[in-house]
Amino acid sequence: MIRTILVFALIVVIAVAAVWLSDYPGDVRLTWGGYVVETSVVVVGALALIFAVLVALIYRFWIWVKHGPGRIGEIFSARRRDKGLEAISSGMVAIAAGDADEARRQAIAAEKHLSGEPMTLLLAAQAAELNEDNRAASIYYDRMMSRQDTEFLGLRGLINRAIKEGDLEKARDLAKRADELRPGTAWVLKELYELALKLRDWEGAESALTRLARGKSAKGDMVRRAKAVITYEQALIAIKEKREADALSLAQQAHELDSSFVPAAVLDVKLTAEQGSSRKLHKLIGEAWKHAPHRDLAEAIRNTVSGEQPSDWFRRAKETVAPHNPDHVETHLMLAKAALASRDWGPAREHLMKAGGETPSAGILRMLAELEEKANADAFAAREWIVKSSVAPQDPLWICDSCGRQEEKWQAHCPACDSFDSFTWRTADRGPHNPDVIEAEIVQEISAGS
Ligand SMILES: [Zn+2]
Structure with missing residues (x-):
């Protein structure tokens, strides 16, 4: 409102001045060098007005430029941030998809637009991992370790790196540092537990497991x-x-x-x-x-009981052990073996039949063959059992659930794949039916038995 009044007042003043000037016309004469310029006072007034407007405009422009860089900087930094965030999110998608080249490209773009940001470092490290550039990955994790806000994340990367490189001691030291930084973090405890197991550090494994159980993570x-x-x-x-x-x-x-x-x-x-x-x-x-x-x-x-006679063992097994679990296959097997050793053929046959059930295993059939030979000297019946045993289900063994390794003796760690507590007592699945192999096995069994 005030502005409008002022503008109006200005127009009035200019109009009055113009009228006044036309009432009192005069000449202006300017001599400069060899030139002479003659004009009316009205023209000079108009020129002065145009000059004043120009000066005002230049002044406004100068003010805008003076405060401009901040404003322009803001616009540019917002755009840079957007581009950086876009690169980070595209990079993460590329990592999830396993696209190593794209991940590296986006990591470079993120570094250009959002250098030194935690997410940029993480993306760069992950992209280096994906490209199997171990040195670069370690450098990025080290950089993350040097910043308070990314130290924990950097530790996680370095722990995984050390495990991949097979340096379990180093991985354990780093995990201990992570545990000091944020005590009780589930993944750190899990890592400490698994590393202790791999290093056969039973005390360390037990303490990590106890803490994991307290946190209800296991x-x-x-x-x-x-x-x-x-x-x-x-x-x-x-x-x-x-x-x-x-x-x-x-x-x-x-x-x-x-x-x-x-x-x-x-x-x-x-x-x-x-x-x-x-x-x-x-x-x-x-x-x-x-x-x-x-x-x-x-x-x-x-x-x-040392130096026990077979017949004494058979009696002891029958009277003091078997009654605690009378119908179990292992009970019948134990009694069958004890009876065979003490040459009690009747009970031996009875328990072998019970242990074997509908589909006796190869081991039980071989014991039946042994029985026929020893008890009745019946080579023909023994051979029948041997033939049957070659196509019978295998006897149970300690079998690794991770890699299928078979062992006679239970072990805490699988010698083949180093899995912890992976052995279970069970029968292996027989391979595809192959008559030639079975025929060869029969020949082997018979020639070994004769
Ligand atoms: Zn295994």
Whole structure:
């Protein structure tokens, strides 16, 4: 409003001045060098007005330019940020899709527009990983480590790097640092646990597992089972170091943690026979056979009495062990073997038939062949069983669930793939039916038996 009045007033003044000037016309004469310029006062006034307007405009422009760079800078930096963010998101998509070239291109673009930002560093490191440029990846992780806001993320990258490079000690040190930085972080504890297992650091594994279980990051049964295995391994170390009492106590703990864990039951029985009372041993054998019937346990129970005659063992097995789990396949197998050894043919046949059921395994059929030969000297019947055994299901073994490796003896780590606690007692799946191979096996069995 005021502005309008002012403009109006200005127009009035100019109009009055123009009228006044036309009433009092005059001449203006300018002499400069060899030139003479003559004009009216009105023209000079108009020129002066145009000059004043021009000066005002130039002044306004100068003010705009003076404050301009900030404003222009803002516009440019916002655009740069947008471009940087776009590059980061495209780069992350490329990483998820496994497109190494695109990831690297976007990482370079992000670095150009958003240099030094945490996400830019992460993208650059991931792109370097994808391109298998280990040196570059390590450099980016190191840069992340030097900044407080990305140190934890950088540590994670370096831990994975060290694991990939097989430097487990270094990975464990880095994981410990990450644990100090943010204590109790689930992935750090998990990493500490797995690294300790790989390094056979049982104490470290146990402590990480206990903390994981506290944070409810691991399920109850899995924790008890893993603790049983870890404690069992600690018992084995105690045996090696001749700490007998520790060994027994650890074996008992492992057995208590998981009563179905056969190796712990076996070790508990063996060490209790050596160090414990006979009353305790008697009770233990019954409990162990109830929860972990197995041929290794049968062997351990048999060995608790040294120099025992086969017939005495057969009687002891029948009277003190079998009643704790009378219908189990392993019970019949134990009794069949004991009866065969003590030449009690009738019970041997009976228990072999019960152990074999509808589809007896190759091992049971071979024992039946042995029985025919020893009991009846019937080579023809023995041969029949051998022929059948070659196409029968295989006997169970400790088989690695990760890689399929078969072992006679249970082990905490698979010797082939280094998986922890991956062996289960089961039968391997037979390969595709191949009559030629089976025929060759029959020939081998018969020639070996004759
Ligand atoms: Zn394996």
